[in-house]
Amino acid sequence: MIEVRNLHKYYGALHVLRGMDIDIAKGEVFSVIGPSGSGKSTFLRCLNFLEEYQQGDIRFDGRLVGYRETAGKRLRASPRDIAAVRTRMGMVFQSFNLFPHKTVLENVMEGPVIVQKKPEAVVRKLALDLLEQVGLSDKTDQYPSKLSGGQQQRVGIARALAMQPEVMLFDEPTSALDPELVGEVLDVMKALATGGMTMVIVTHEMSFAREVSDRVMMMDEGLIIEVDRPEVIFGNPQQARTADFLRRVVH
Amino acid sequence: MDYVWHFGVIWDYRMVFVRGAWITAQLTLYSTLIGLSLGLLFGLFRSSTIAVLRAPAAVYIEFFRATPVLVQLVWIYYSLPILTGLQLSGIASVSVGLGLHAAAYFAEIFRAGINSIDKGQWDAARSIGMGYGQAMWRIILPQAIRRMVPPFINEFATLIKLTTLGSVLAVYELLHEANNLINNTYRPLEVYTALAVAFAVLIYPIILLSQRLERHWRTNS
Ligand SMILES: Nc1ncnc2c1ncn2[C@@H]1O[C@H](COP(=O)(O)OP(=O)(O)OP(=O)(O)O)[C@@H](O)[C@H]1O
Numbered sequence: 001m002i003e004v005r006n007l008h009k010y011y012g013a014l015h016v017l018r019g020m021d022i023d024i025a026k027g028e029v030f031s032v033i034g035p036s037g038s039g040k041s042t043f044l045r046c047l048n049f050l051e052e053y054q055q056g057d058i059r060f061d062g063r064l065v066g067y068r069e070t071a072g073k074r075l076r077a078s079p080r081d082i083a084a085v086r087t088r089m090g091m092v093f094q095s096f097n098l099f100p101h102k103t104v105l106e107n108v109m110e111g112p113v114i115v116q117k118k119p120e121a122v123v124r125k126l127a128l129d130l131l132e133q134v135g136l137s138d139k140t141d142q143y144p145s146k147l148s149g150g151q152q153q154r155v156g157i158a159r160a161l162a163m164q165p166e167v168m169l170f171d172e173p174t175s176a177l178d179p180e181l182v183g184e185v186l187d188v189m190k191a192l193a194t195g196g197m198t199m200v201i202v203t204h205e206m207s208f209a210r211e212v213s214d215r216v217m218m219m220d221e222g223l224i225i226e227v228d229r230p231e232v233i234f235g236n237p238q239q240a241r242t243a244d245f246l247r248r249v250v251h
Numbered sequence: 252m253d254y255v256w257h258f259g260v261i262w263d264y265r266m267v268f269v270r271g272a273w274i275t276a277q278l279t280l281y282s283t284l285i286g287l288s289l290g291l292l293f294g295l296f297r298s299s300t301i302a303v304l305r306a307p308a309a310v311y312i313e314f315f316r317a318t319p320v321l322v323q324l325v326w327i328y329y330s331l332p333i334l335t336g337l338q339l340s341g342i343a344s345v346s347v348g349l350g351l352h353a354a355a356y357f358a359e360i361f362r363a364g365i366n367s368i369d370k371g372q373w374d375a376a377r378s379i380g381m382g383y384g385q386a387m388w389r390i391i392l393p394q395a396i397r398r399m400v401p402p403f404i405n406e407f408a409t410l411i412k413l414t415t416l417g418s419v420l421a422v423y424e425l426l427h428e429a430n431n432l433i434n435n436t437y438r439p440l441e442v443y444t445a446l447a448v449a450f451a452v453l454i455y456p457i458i459l460l461s462q463r464l465e466r467h468w469r470t471n472s
């Protein structure tokens with residue numbers, strides 16, 4: 001479903017992603033781990049073109065993300081094409097990024113109504129269903145600032161799901177949460193995974209990654225160190241850098 | 252100090268003040284409208300990632316902030332007709348001049364307001380498929396506007412005061428009317444005092460409003 005080939009990304013002179021090759025299959029739960037600054041967020045943000053990349057291909061259902069190729073030259077895709085790809089991928093942020101001037105329900109309805117131009121009545125029903133699914137039926141008319149971090153992040157997940165995306169991208173969805181609120185967000189994600197959603201999850205929650213992932217990718221310094229089933233990555237890593245990293249985060 | 256005040260003359264000539272105030276109000280209104288619309292445009296250009304938009308906006312803003320308003324006004328009044336053949340009335344010249352001047356300040360207020368919004372809001376808007384316009388209009392501006400309103404009001408109050416420069420270009424706003432009145436009554440003390448009080452009464456509530464809003468929004472966010 002997502003094919004990444006020889007992906008390179010620079011911030012000015014800083015070479016952040018240094019040639020990544022990976023395929024992510026439909027229905028797969030794919031976790032990304034690695035030390036701070038290794039490029040995990042950047043990789044995730046390239047997938048829905050929140051960041052440009054300078055070399056290589058990202059293909060989503062076979063179509064190049066963010067660029068079009070004409071006569072061998074690569075040009076930026078039209079804003080409409082870029083937006084179209086983004087609506088097919090939901091994204092959940094570490095800092096939630098809810099719209100503070102809109103209620104919970106309005107946050108969830110914003111994308112389908114304004115971007116996808118779906119009828120409001122239909123969207124309202126969908127949004128209420130999603131909010132029930134994440135356990136927030138009683139908060140629909142609240143403003144985000146009145147909610148706990150865990151509740152805000154569940155709204156963030158509902159907002160992304162409201163676009164009815166084919167893939168969900170999570171960038172450390174629980175890192176900003178108090179420890180006692182992490183569980184409620186992970187439970188929602190587990191339910192999504194069980195329901196067959198394709199998910200790419202950048203996380204520091206190793207036991208969660210181990211439990212829900214089909215595969216885990218270890219990154220360091222903009223490179224893929226190894227990709228394997230969670231039993232292998234966490235039980236018997238093949239690369240010294242993976243073993244070192246895991247030893248450091250566990251202790 | 253045995254000056255005998257004769258504030259009676261102010262009352263006798265009250266219509267002169269009303270007339271002047273009306274022109275002052277017009278100048279303020281027109282220059283605010285010009286300043287706001289151009290200011291929004293330049294503010295957006297200035298914070299754009301596109302260099303051909305950003306650079307001219309930056310030059311414009313810095314130029315107008317680095318030159319005296321009075322110089323800008325007389326330049327427009329005397330030079331524009333010669334260069335373009337466009338003969339503007341005094342009121343139009345002052346409105347355009349103050350409007351162009353205010354645009355530079357409004358642009359900076361817009362830019363600062365837009366920049367003050369967390370980058371994560373752009374990410375979230377773009378991640379649900381919004382384009383620049385939709386994200387700006389529905390997500391960024393509604394949040395930024397709160398931070399812009401107090402400085403806008405201050406700039407508006409400044410504009411009211413700046414309209415007095417119109418007297419130099421023979422525009423019959425408050426100060427000009429007051430000067431004429433003095434020629435008739437020989438009562439500069441009363442007339443100028445009344446003028447100052449009139450402006451204070453006009454402008455102080457505006458500044459107060461701006462401070463109130465600022466405090467209100469700071470405690471409610
Ligand atoms: N907007 C930016 N401009 C310049 N450099 C950036 C930018 N964003 C990230 N970087 C740099 O790119 C590198 C990779 O950053 P990235 O955020 O992808 O790492 P990460 O693996 O997600 O780290 P963390 O675990 O701390 O979130 C870092 O060196 C970072 O400083």
Ligand SMILES: [Mg+2]
Pocket residue numbers: 040041042171172
């Ligand atoms: Mg990160």
